[in-house]
Amino acid sequence: MKPSPFSYHPAASVDEAAQFLSELEDAKILAGGQSLIPLMNFRLASPTHLIDISGLAELSEIKVSESEVEIGASVTHSQVLQSEQVGSALPLLVEAERLIAHEVIRNRGTLCGSLAHADPAGEMTAVITVLNGRVNTASVSGGRTIEAADLFEGPLQSSLREDELIVSATFPKLGPRTVSSFREVARRHGDYAVAGAVSVVEYDNDDQVHSARAAFLSVGPVPTLVSFDDLLRGNRIEDVGHNEVYNFLSSQLEPHGDLQASADYRRHLSAEMGWASLEACI
């Protein structure tokens, strides 16, 4: 459990990080290291160069505007969790952060690192998906934005180019009459969830559902977005009820089985979490 030899490059600026990425063969960005270092210790990843962006002041900002929350790439999970600004602008981010790992890991791991890591079991991949957020990147050939829907390509595979780094992630705030909730089940406190769902429900002026959607964790290669519009629009969640939602979700979700959950159990649990997160939006 020792990594292969690598060279370490602390980046002095985003530009330098982008420069390193374009010049060095087989280089990887190092943020909090909470996912990358274990992979290296198992020699499942053996990058030749690590470019450390964790100390970059220009990536350490949390910006809250009228309509959006933007989190810089060196902002840790703990900083998001403790940010009062984020807490009042987009409580869902804080609710999700609470479900991520343990304090010591949150103290180093970054929100943007979670997104770059593209783990379909990660809470932030689901949150950015359900909110239709985006990430902002930099590279020597210039930056771009990648919509959440285009960001995840497979387990631990994002659509970032090799010469590109995430500089921040942007999450739209919820509109008026819109409620969100995150529910998940993990085998132990702080573990990746066996199943989980994050729902966003927008109500019309009669307090009936106008639109509703949920993103599911751990049910496929990428976060799975399900729309409840056909089922719920013009209704109340409680009137539609557990059984219909459960059956609808059971037919929609095609999860895999693994050591912690058979495919059937995970489908069941995901449907239950889908219902629980909707119910919490009532």
Next chain:
Amino acid sequence: MTTQSFGKAIRRTEDDRLIRGRGSFTDDAGSEGLSLTMIRSPYANARILSIDVSEAWEVEGVRAVLTYSDLPGRLVEPLPLLIPHPSLVAPRTQYILAKEHVRYVGEAVVAIFATDRYVGEDAAERVIVEYEPRKAVVGIDAALGPDLVHDDVPGNVAADHVEHVGNVDQALDEAPHVLELDLDMERSMGSSLEGRASHATWDRHSRKLRIQNATQTPTSVRFAVANILEIPDEQVEVFAIDVGGGFGTKVIHPWPEDILTAWGAIEYERPVKFTEDRVEHFISSSHERAQRHQIKVGFDDEGRILGLDVDFVHDNGAYTPYGMIAPLITATQLPGPYKLPNYRVRFRSVYTNTVQVTPYRGAARPHAVFSMERTIDRIAAFLEIDRAELRRRNFIQPDEFPYDLGMIFQDGRPAIYDSGNYPELLEKVLAMIDWDGFPERRSQTPPGRRRGIGVACYVEGTGLGPYEGGHVRVETGGKVQVSTGLASSGQGHHTVFAQIVSDELGVPFEDVEVVTGDTRRFQYAVGTFASRAAVMSGNAVAEAARLVKEKAIQIAAEALEANPDDLEIVDAQVQVKGTPARGIPLAQVAVLANPLRYSFSEAARAATQFAGAGDLDEPPIKPGEDPGLEAAGWYSPVRATFASGAHAVEVEVDTATSEVEILRYCVVHDCGRLINPLIVEGQIHGGVAQGIAGALYEKMAYDEDGNLQNASFMDFLMPYCTEIPEVEIDHLETPSPLNPLGIKGAGEAGVIPVSAVIAAAVEDAEGFQINHMPLFPSELHEMRLMNAEVSE
């Protein structure tokens, strides 16, 4: 007055050091030498066709790359079979490095000595081993099938053993009711925080091989190393300063790496260190717990058991270095606190292509208790009698001790319970959890939850011989030095041995300093396992302290010109009983005990006032006496002492997620006289935590090719403290008549009945049978679906 410390909840003297990171673990022992890296088999069952190490030699920093054919002398032999047994007809142990064949994923194949572990792992990537894989034998079904683990062991059967009491066939024939159960438990492991480790230094000037080793048995590591390296015992010193948990794995010795580090230190004249990493701990240390039991029980209308017939299969993995201790324990501990006039147990211990199985805290008693307690619950359900009442009807009664089971225990001696009070244990735990109030509580279960309650009892043979020893010496500075050959791996020996010596000798607790597990200080010991340290070494240091006290009183009597019978030791002063003014400090007695010509200290100068008081016609040290205020004491029991306990648990199971939540966990525990309740409770907490781990979280997930799929703490779900409920504890103190201190072992107890009691509570909540542990939510969910179908 010296305050009595035996029985007091004194805080552990070890903890200040350990909590501040000032422990001294084997991996802390310097990194200037060579590091040993092992290449392990990726196949569970394969022939080795060729090994090409040439490229690894090229890596900068590599000192040597060895395969089996490079090993000298006795290193080519299989590792020792530590505990033979007549029923163990086909014992097999592994080689230090695999010879021609590998039999589990993780078996050592190549050894690399390099400047550090990073270089070692770089070099390991350059070794090419060509294997010819064969079909792997994984799990008990496969072991009973046609494929073989060892070509010369037919049926994969290492041992086939039967014991019986009474006439089971007749009892079952005549019993009014007979039930059958099929039960099984899966594998787990102890998962000590510190893995295996050894650091060996060869001092060519004094010709000593110094080994710091993370072991539960330094004296035996010493003999093993000396034997295999063919050097005198005197040249080998082994010590375990701090050991980060062992749970049984570190009783096994020698491991291949113990021998290779020792041999390498001499061969390369450099310190050599091996520190196992977590993956290695999962795939190359020991596992435990996979057994499958078939049970037939006959009983009368009142629920009294008339006959019990148990046939079980024990998966011992690829090798049997520790003999068949684990299944033997299941066999003899299965009756627990109950009277079984007719009992027969047969087991087969079978080979599989998996990591070897050796005792892990609890040592196959969890299976025994699971079998017995599930059986009792099943009878209760059948007869519709309260589960607690059924236990009452079958208990051995307090006036029936000593109670002879009629069987042979793991120490080769008759299994005779020395003392206990099982009915009282049960009543206490029932009162604690409010057993009778449960129906009322159940009726208030919140929606979405199901509530259940369970109780389980056990008896545990502890404090096995053959012997332990201890040494006590009073220094002229007043400190009392205590040493045992027996080592510590976190139990708190430094505290409890000091408590015992402090009381026996009459000195303040703070003046007693304890060193354990250092062959330079004490050469004879068996080891720390089988809940034996307090019983064995505790009684041995007590004996040593008594001898020192006798000697101190003799010497002081002469100095004070008093009758020895009139003297006592209070607060480190030998004095005429009740007359502190007529006394002499123990430190000064120590000076007198060693009549040097020189004086180094105030105590020595003060002591000269007493010198010359003796008979001038006698030599200063009389025939038969030794200088020094010191003595070694020994304790060797006729047989084991039997501790016991009862656990009760109330659970809630979630109807949506099938998660089991423990609402209350209650323990009543009887380990005889308590030396230190705080430490006993700590042992129980840890044991219950490991029990919950084995019941609800952990298993070794092998695929059919013998790959361990969850060899990391990410996938092997050792619970965090957040998963462990508060454990409520009460004690019963039934002294053991077998040893002067009246104590019984407490190290393993907590873990033993946990699977049984949680199965009982979940069964109670769900209303269908739980026959298999561990119980994961995913499986419970599937069981619900199956049972719903059956009842439809």
